[in-house]
Amino acid sequence: MYGRDWDTFLLPYEQAVEELKVKFRSLRTEIKHKEEYTPIEFCTGRVKKVSSIIEKAKILSIPLERVEEVPDIAGIRIMCQFQEDMHRVAEHIRARKDMAVVEERDYVTNRKPSGYRSYHFIVRYPVQTVHGEQELLAEVQLRTLAMNFWATIEHSLNYKYKGNIPEQVRERLVRAAEASYRLDGEMSAIRDEIKDAQILFETKSNTVADILSMIEKMIHAGHLELAAEYHQRFHEAQSEDISALMLLSEEIKQVLQQQEQNNNFYY
Ligand SMILES: Nc1nc2c(ncn2[C@@H]2O[C@H](COP(=O)(O)OP(=O)(O)OP(=O)(O)O)[C@@H](O)[C@H]2O)c(=O)[nH]1
Numbered sequence: 069m070y071g072r073d074w075d076t077f078l079l080p081y082e083q084a085v086e087e088l089k090v091k092f093r094s095l096r097t098e099i100k101h102k103e104e105y106t107p108i109e110f111c112t113g114r115v116k117k118v119s120s121i122i123e124k125a126k127i128l129s130i131p132l133e134r135v136e137e138v139p140d141i142a143g144i145r146i147m148c149q150f151q152e153d154m155h156r157v158a159e160h161i162r163a164r165k166d167m168a169v170v171e172e173r174d175y176v177t178n179r180k181p182s183g184y185r186s187y188h189f190i191v192r193y194p195v196q197t198v199h200g201e202q203e204l205l206a207e208v209q210l211r212t213l214a215m216n217f218w219a220t221i222e223h224s225l226n227y228k229y230k231g232n233i234p235e236q237v238r239e240r241l242v243r244a245a246e247a248s249y250r251l252d253g254e255m256s257a258i259r260d261e262i263k264d265a266q267i268l269f270e271t272k273s274n275t276v277a278d279i280l281s282m283i284e285k286m287i288h289a290g291h292l293e294l295a296a297e298y299h300q301r302f303h304e305a306q307s308e309d310i311s312a313l314m315l316l317s318e319e320i321k322q323v324l325q326q327q328e329q330n331n332n333f334y335y
């Protein structure tokens with residue numbers, strides 16, 4: 069790499085970062101459009117600075133002639149609200165046809181000694197250049213907002229202390245990382261409860277609609293007494309839990325089926 073033109077070398081990496089940012093941002097928009105919820109909160113990217121590439125190559129014992137083996141010259145970071153969203157985005161990355169996963173590192177279940185948590189992918193990504201296709205390595209980091217908050221603070225402290233964070237601060241950072249991990253767990257639990265409540269609400273609405281339409285059927289068929297009886301019981305069941313409504317719905321369904329079999333219903 070001695071005397072190499074870094075600007076030219078880094079051009080395809082810049083292209084890769086721009087393309088990957090567009091792709092993950094489009095994925096965000098697409099899912100949000102379809103589901104009104106998106107597993108991707110936001111996405112950033114950067115090309116590593118030359119001084120940082122040289123330093124990393126040295127740490128990884130990669131000679132500068134093979135500097136393209138440094139896996140994170142191109143880097144993308146995807147932030148999610150919840151850990152479950154990270155799994156969904158991870159599945160998506162594994163399934164994509166425009167990149168190939170060459171490595172996965174799970175620092176979520178196995179945090180780093182610093183307290184760092186994230187899920188990392190190294191992918192092989194092809195960019196189209198004037199000289200034809202060029203495959204390069206890119207790092208994709210997946211984080212929750214809480215993980216990102218912690219990592220950003222820790223990164224700036226590392227910068228401030230030039231990599232030698234005082235022991236006492238380091239210990240507090242590890243404790244803060246654990247607190248942040250518990251926060252993610254709490255938020256996921258709340259989210260599950262909200263989801264359950266939404267499902268229950270939907271089931272209740274559907275059951276109510278079913279019962280009312282069956283009672284209407286009875287009225288149209290002239291079974292006014294039966295309809296009045298079930299209407300009364302419907303009102304009573306509404307003040308109880310969902311199972312009372314579901315039982316009533318089943319009962320009315322069976323009565324209707326029976327009546328239809330006996331030809332008591334004419335529409
Ligand atoms: N803030 C912060 N970021 C980290 C930490 N560890 C890793 N990262 C991020 O993750 C990237 C890659 O980390 P790793 O997958 O562990 O790769 P590596 O730096 O070669 O690490 P090792 O092989 O474990 O020495 C780094 O460039 C950082 O962006 C950490 O302790 N704090």
Ligand SMILES: Nc1ncnc2c1ncn2[C@@H]1O[C@H](COP(=O)(O)OP(=O)(O)OP(=O)(O)O)[C@@H](O)[C@H]1O
Nearest residue numbers: 112113114116117120124143144145207208209223
């Ligand atoms: N994959 C990534 N996507 C987006 N931004 C990243 C990514 N990796 C690092 N960054 C950010 O780029 C900036 C420069 O980081 P740089 O790559 O020099 O150091 P680093 O990430 O700490 O890694 P290393 O210790 O491996 O050199 C930092 O603000 C860092 O948070």
